[in-house]
Amino acid sequence: MPTPAPHAREPHDALGYLVKHAHLRLTALTDTALAPLGIDSKDFGVLRVLVGREPMSQQAVAAKLGVDRTTMVALIDGFEAKGIVTRKPDPADRRRNSIELTGPGLALYRKADAAYLAAEDEFLAPLDATTATLFRRALRAVLTPPTPDGRDRPDRDRRLT
Amino acid sequence: MPTPAPHAREPHDALGYLVKHAHLRLTALTDTALAPLGIDSKDFGVLRVLVGREPMSQQAVAAKLGVDRTTMVALIDGFEAKGIVTRKPDPADRRRNSIELTGPGLALYRKADAAYLAAEDEFLAPLDATTATLFRRALRAVLTPPTPDGRDRPDRDRRLT
DNA sequence: TATTGTTATACTCTATAACTATA
DNA sequence: TATAGTTATAGAGTATAACAATA
Numbered sequence: 001m002p003t004p005a006p007h008a009r010e011p012h013d014a015l016g017y018l019v020k021h022a023h024l025r026l027t028a029l030t031d032t033a034l035a036p037l038g039i040d041s042k043d044f045g046v047l048r049v050l051v052g053r054e055p056m057s058q059q060a061v062a063a064k065l066g067v068d069r070t071t072m073v074a075l076i077d078g079f080e081a082k083g084i085v086t087r088k089p090d091p092a093d094r095r096r097n098s099i100e101l102t103g104p105g106l107a108l109y110r111k112a113d114a115a116y117l118a119a120e121d122e123f124l125a126p127l128d129a130t131t132a133t134l135f136r137r138a139l140r141a142v143l144t145p146p147t148p149d150g151r152d153r154p155d156r157d158r159r160l161t
Numbered sequence: 162m163p164t165p166a167p168h169a170r171e172p173h174d175a176l177g178y179l180v181k182h183a184h185l186r187l188t189a190l191t192d193t194a195l196a197p198l199g200i201d202s203k204d205f206g207v208l209r210v211l212v213g214r215e216p217m218s219q220q221a222v223a224a225k226l227g228v229d230r231t232t233m234v235a236l237i238d239g240f241e242a243k244g245i246v247t248r249k250p251d252p253a254d255r256r257r258n259s260i261e262l263t264g265p266g267l268a269l270y271r272k273a274d275a276a277y278l279a280a281e282d283e284f285l286a287p288l289d290a291t292t293a294t295l296f297r298r299a300l301r302a303v304l305t306p307p308t309p310d311g312r313d314r315p316d317r318d319r320r321l322t
Numbered sequence: 323t324a325t326t327g328t329t330a331t332a333c334t335c336t337a338t339a340a341c342t343a344t345a
Numbered sequence: 346t347a348t349a350g351t352t353a354t355a356g357a358g359t360a361t362a363a364c365a366a367t368a
């Protein structure tokens with residue numbers, strides 16, 4: 001016994017360590033996979049919010065992502081400069097900017113989605129198919145009911161980052 | 162069909178979303194659990210490195226945690242001010258600070274460990290015991306082999322944050 | 323008066339560079 | 346010459362406060 005160990009537990013078994021580094025590794029993998037497309041995983045999160053939905057206000061996107069509306073400005077700035085989205089005043093309420101994915105934006109999303117899924121697969125590679133499914137299901141389960149009364153929230157109210 | 166959905170996949174199913182928010186929730190739970198003891202989950206990580214080991218240099222602790230040695234200074238400053246650790250020059254190499262957990266520091270760690278484990282339990286509450294074990298095992302599995310040749314690294318060489 | 327987007331500012335976290343004392 | 350600790354500084358990232366336009 002090289003190290004006298006009063007009350008030693010293996011630190012790498014701590015769930016906090018495991019989950020944090022799982023997050024770090026998955027982020028690194030997806031960032032690498034998306035980099036050739038000129039976006040990162042945070043950008044991809046924005047695309048995921050916009051795709052397949054009606055045009056949204058900047059604030060609505062920000063709320064979905066759980067970031068401040070001031071943070072959203074620069075993100076949309078970048079997307080608009082790259083021609084990924086259009087930003088025009090909402091005719092119904094001209095305070096709002098209506099954010100809409102462009103054709104090239106949708107094409108980019110499709111490529112990004114493929115790259116993202118490949119990164120997921122790489123991340124999950126050490127698990128067999130059954131375990132991978134179970135892993136995903138367990139993640140969903142631990143996120144579902146932080147409500148005290150045990151009722152689940154409808155999916156569309158959840159934040160998305 | 163309220164929302165016309167060209168190429169829609171549910172964003173909450175993305176593994177990136179699930180892992181990120183699992184991390185956020187677990188961190189929130191552990192921070193809350195540790196707050197009454199005057200420490201947070203990052204502090205607890207430092208305690209976990211120090212407990213049950215010989216006294217270490219600041220740099221060794223920093224390396225284990227994967228942070229810069231300059232970041233370590235303030236962390237140890239706080240611990241020393243609270244009497245959790247002692248910091249004295251290593252007689253063998255007086256450039257080094259020998260960091261050692263004090264008696265009260267060890268007592269604090271034990272309380273913190275109990276609080277931390279309770280937070281883990283709360284996090285895992287939606288899973289039955291078998292699934293919880295499988296979940297932990299899956300997390301370990303996806304973290305083990307980022308080495309290209311497939312060989313695992315010895316545990317003591319891994320970073321710990 | 324309240325809200326959306328915007329800008330300017332501040333705050334947190336962490337790393338880089340430079341200094342000191344030791345080796 | 347190189348290394349451990351320290352300090353000062355700078356860089357991300359994100360939030361808060363204030364302002365203009367609109368409701």
